[in-house]
Amino acid sequence: MKTKLFAVPYIIWMALFVCIPIVLIVVYAFTNDAGAFTFENFKGMTSYASVFGRSFLLAAIATIICILIGYPLSIVMSKFPSNWQKIFTMLIMLPMWMNFLLRTYAWMSILEKTGLISQLLGLVGLPPLDIINTNTAVVIGMVYNFLPFMVLPIYSVVTKIDRSLIEAAQDLGATPGKVFKKVTLPLSLPGVLSGITMVFVPAVSTFVISQLLGGGKHMLLGDLIEMQFLGTAYNPHLGSAIALVMMIIVIICLRIMNRFGDGEGQAVIL
Amino acid sequence: MAKELIRLVNCSMAFDGEVVLDNINIYFNDKKFLTLLGPSGCGKTTTLRIIGGFLKPTSGDVLFDGVRINDVPPHRRRVNTVFQKYALFPHLDVFENIAFGLRLQKKPKLAEAEIKERVLEMLEVVNLKGFEHRQVSSLSGGQQQRVAIARALVNRPEVLLLDEPLGALDMRLRKDMQNELKRIQQAMGITFIYVTHDQEEALSMSDTVVVMNEGKIQQIGTPEDIYNEPKNAFVADFIGESNIVDGIMHEDGVVEIFGRKFKCLDSGFDPMEPVDVVIRPEDVDIVPLKEGMLTGLVTNVTFKGVHYDIIVDFKGFKWLIQTTDFCPVDSKIGIKIDPDGFHVMKKSKYSGMFGDYSSYSDEYDEISDSEYDPEAEEEDGQGGGYYED
Numbered sequence: 056m057k058t059k060l061f062a063v064p065y066i067i068w069m070a071l072f073v074c075i076p077i078v079l080i081v082v083y084a085f086t087n088d089a090g091a092f093t094f095e096n097f098k099g100m101t102s103y104a105s106v107f108g109r110s111f112l113l114a115a116i117a118t119i120i121c122i123l124i125g126y127p128l129s130i131v132m133s134k135f136p137s138n139w140q141k142i143f144t145m146l147i148m149l150p151m152w153m154n155f156l157l158r159t160y161a162w163m164s165i166l167e168k169t170g171l172i173s174q175l176l177g178l179v180g181l182p183p184l185d186i187i188n189t190n191t192a193v194v195i196g197m198v199y200n201f202l203p204f205m206v207l208p209i210y211s212v213v214t215k216i217d218r219s220l221i222e223a224a225q226d227l228g229a230t231p232g233k234v235f236k237k238v239t240l241p242l243s244l245p246g247v248l249s250g251i252t253m254v255f256v257p258a259v260s261t262f263v264i265s266q267l268l269g270g271g272k273h274m275l276l277g278d279l280i281e282m283q284f285l286g287t288a289y290n291p292h293l294g295s296a297i298a299l300v301m302m303i304i305v306i307i308c309l310r311i312m313n314r315f316g317d318g319e320g321q322a323v324i325l
Numbered sequence: 326m327a328k329e330l331i332r333l334v335n336c337s338m339a340f341d342g343e344v345v346l347d348n349i350n351i352y353f354n355d356k357k358f359l360t361l362l363g364p365s366g367c368g369k370t371t372t373l374r375i376i377g378g379f380l381k382p383t384s385g386d387v388l389f390d391g392v393r394i395n396d397v398p399p400h401r402r403r404v405n406t407v408f409q410k411y412a413l414f415p416h417l418d419v420f421e422n423i424a425f426g427l428r429l430q431k432k433p434k435l436a437e438a439e440i441k442e443r444v445l446e447m448l449e450v451v452n453l454k455g456f457e458h459r460q461v462s463s464l465s466g467g468q469q470q471r472v473a474i475a476r477a478l479v480n481r482p483e484v485l486l487l488d489e490p491l492g493a494l495d496m497r498l499r500k501d502m503q504n505e506l507k508r509i510q511q512a513m514g515i516t517f518i519y520v521t522h523d524q525e526e527a528l529s530m531s532d533t534v535v536v537m538n539e540g541k542i543q544q545i546g547t548p549e550d551i552y553n554e555p556k557n558a559f560v561a562d563f564i565g566e567s568n569i570v571d572g573i574m575h576e577d578g579v580v581e582i583f584g585r586k587f588k589c590l591d592s593g594f595d596p597m598e599p600v601d602v603v604i605r606p607e608d609v610d611i612v613p614l615k616e617g618m619l620t621g622l623v624t625n626v627t628f629k630g631v632h633y634d635i636i637v638d639f640k641g642f643k644w645l646i647q648t649t650d651f652c653p654v655d656s657k658i659g660i661k662i663d664p665d666g667f668h669v670m671k672k673s674k675y676s677g678m679f680g681d682y683s684s685y686s687d688e689y690d691e692i693s694d695s696e697y698d699p700e701a702e703e704e705d706g707q708g709g710g711y712y713e714d
C-alpha cells in the first residue's frame with residue numbers, strides 16, 4: 056500500500072497538467088465564443104487540409120531520414136569498445152544541452168544564401184545554395200533537432216542484444232547479412248518503433264523550425280495552432296479543434312505502425 | 326580405430342598478452358563423447374570457441390578432417406554449438422528456433438515439408454513433442470536447454486560443441502539431462518565435445534576426459550584412467566577426493582610414506598625417487614588398532630548419507646576417509662590400505678598444493694568447487710609442505 060503513495064505526486068501532476076488540459080481542449084473544440092456546443096470549428100478546418108498534409112508529410116520524411124541515419128549509426132556505435140561508445144553517446148547528447156532556438160538559429164546562418172554552405176561552395180567555384188525558407192530547410196532542421204531521439208532508443212536496444220545470439224546465428228550457418236536480417240534487425244525493432252514515436256510526434260507539431268527555417272511561408276500545424284492562440288488570428292476554439300484532430304491522426308498513425316512490431320515491440324503511445 | 330576428426334596443433338591463445346591456452350595439442354575422434362574438464366579459467370571454453378570458429382588461435386593450427394580451418398568463419402564450419410545460456414532467439418517460437426539453421430541451408434534449399442518433418446522429428450528426440458508453437462520465454466530452463474540442443478542437432482553436424490550446457494539446471498534435472506545427452510549422442514552417432522567444471526558429470530558421460538588447468542592439458546584418458554591413475558596432484562585433487570602425501574619409491578612395488586614401507590602396484594620409478602602418493606578416501610579400511618598399518622586420531626565426523634566423512638590425524642597430516650562404520654571423534658583407529666589403494670605419481674609443480682584436509686569443513690566445500698586458491702591453501706596447510714616448482 057505504501058508504495059502506491061509514491062505515485063500520488065505524479066498522479067496529481069498528470070491530472071493537473073495532462074488530463075485537465077486535454078479535457079479543456081476537447082471542450083474548447085466543441086464550443087464557440089458564447090460557450091454553446093458547435094461543430095463549426097471542425098467545419099472551419101477544411102481549408103487547412105494542405106497544412107495538415109504538409110505537416111504530416113514533412114514529419115514523415117524527417118522521421119524516415121532519421122531512421123536512415125540513426126539506425127546504421129546506432130549499429131556502428133554498438134560495435135565500438137565501451138569507452139568509445141560513451142564518447143559517441145556524449146557527442147549525440149551534447150547539442151541537446153544547448154537551447155533549441157539557438158540551434159535552429161545556427162542552422163539559419165548555415166543554410167542562408169550567404170551562409171556557411173554557400174561560402175564553402177563558392178570556394179570551389181560552385182553557385183551558392185539557396186535552400187533557406189524551403190521545405191528542405193525545414194526537414195533538415197527537424198532531422199538535426201530530433202535525430203538524438205532516434206539514435207538513443209535504437210542504440211540502447213541494440214547494445215542490449217545478447218552477443219551469444221549473434222554467435223548462435225553464425226554457428227547455425229548465417230552469413231553476416233543473414234545474421235543482421237534474421238536476428239539483429241528483428242530484435243532492434245522495438246528501439247526503432249520508440250524512435251519513430253519520439254521523432255514523429257514532435258516533428259509534426261513543431262512551429263519554431265518552420266518559422267525560422269521555412270520563413271513562415273509554408274505553414275505547418277504547429278504554426279497554425281500557435282496563430283490561433285497567440286497570433287493575429289486569435290481563435291482558441293479553432294486552435295483546440297486542430298490540436299484535437301492532429302492528436303487523433305497521430306494516434307491512428309502510431310497504432311497502424313505498431314501492427315508491424317508485435318508483442319514487446321510497441322511504440323510508446325498514450 | 327576411430328577416425329580422427331579434429332586436431333589442434335600447438336594451439337596457443339592470448340588475450341591482451343595474458344596466455345589462456347598454452348601450446349595445446351589434442352585430437353578428437355569421430356563419434357566419441359569427449360569432455361574438456363577443468364576449473365574456470367583453465368582454457369576449456371577458449372578451446373571450444375576455437376573449434377567453433379569464434380576465436381582464432383594466436384598461434385597454431387586447427388585441423389578438421391586434415392584440412393586447416395583457422396580462417397573458416399563459424400557459419401561455414403560443420404560444427405554446431407549449444408551455448409552456455411542457451412542463446413535461443415527470443416523473437417522466434419520453438420519451431421522457428423529449431424528451424425533456423427535449416428532455413429539457412431542453400432544447396433540444396435530445403436522444402437518447407439522437409440523442414441517441418443525434421444524439426445518435429447528433433448522435438449521428439451529431445452522429448453518436447455507438442456511444444457513447437459510455444460514462445461521460448463515460456464519454457465523452463467530444462468526445456469530451453471532441450472530446444473538449444475535440438476536447434477544444434479537438427480542441422481546434423483559432424484560435431485556438437487556443448488559449453489557447460491547443464492550449468493544453470495538444478496541437480497535432479499542435471500542428472501536427467503546427463504543421461505539424455507549420452508543417449509542422444511549414441512543414438513545420433515556424432516562427436517560431442519563437452520565442456521564442464523563438474524568432474525562427476527565428466528566421469529559419468531564421457532568416453533575420453535581431458536583435464537585442463539592454467540591453459541595446459543594435465544591429462545587425457547578414459548574416466549577410469551583419470552580417476553584411478555591420475556598423472557599429478559592437480560588431477561588427483563580435481564577428480565574426486567584425494568589424500569596426497571609425500572613418499573619415496575624404494576623399488577618397483579614398494580613405496581615409503583610416514584617412514585614406513587608399503588606394498589603398492591606401481592612401478593617404473595627411479596630407486597629412492599621422491600613421489601606423490603594418492604590414497605582415495607574410499608580405499609582406506611578401518612580396522613582394530615592392533616591390526617592397523619597406521620594409527621590415527623579421529624578429529625571430525627560428518628554424516629553424508631551413504632557414508633561418513635571422517636578426518637583422521639596421522640602424525641599431523643590429516644586424511645579424509647570415507648567409511649560406513651561410525652567412529653566417534655577423539656577415538657583412535659587403525660587403518661589398512663590394500664596395495665591397489667596406493668597411486669604413485671611423479672612430482673609435479675602441483676606437489677604439496679593439494680590433498681591435505683587440515684582445515685577440513687571450512688575448506689571442504691572449496692575443494693570440491695571449481696575455484697582453487699593456492700595462496701589460501703599454503704597458509705592453512707600443515708604437514709606435507711613439500712613444494713617443487
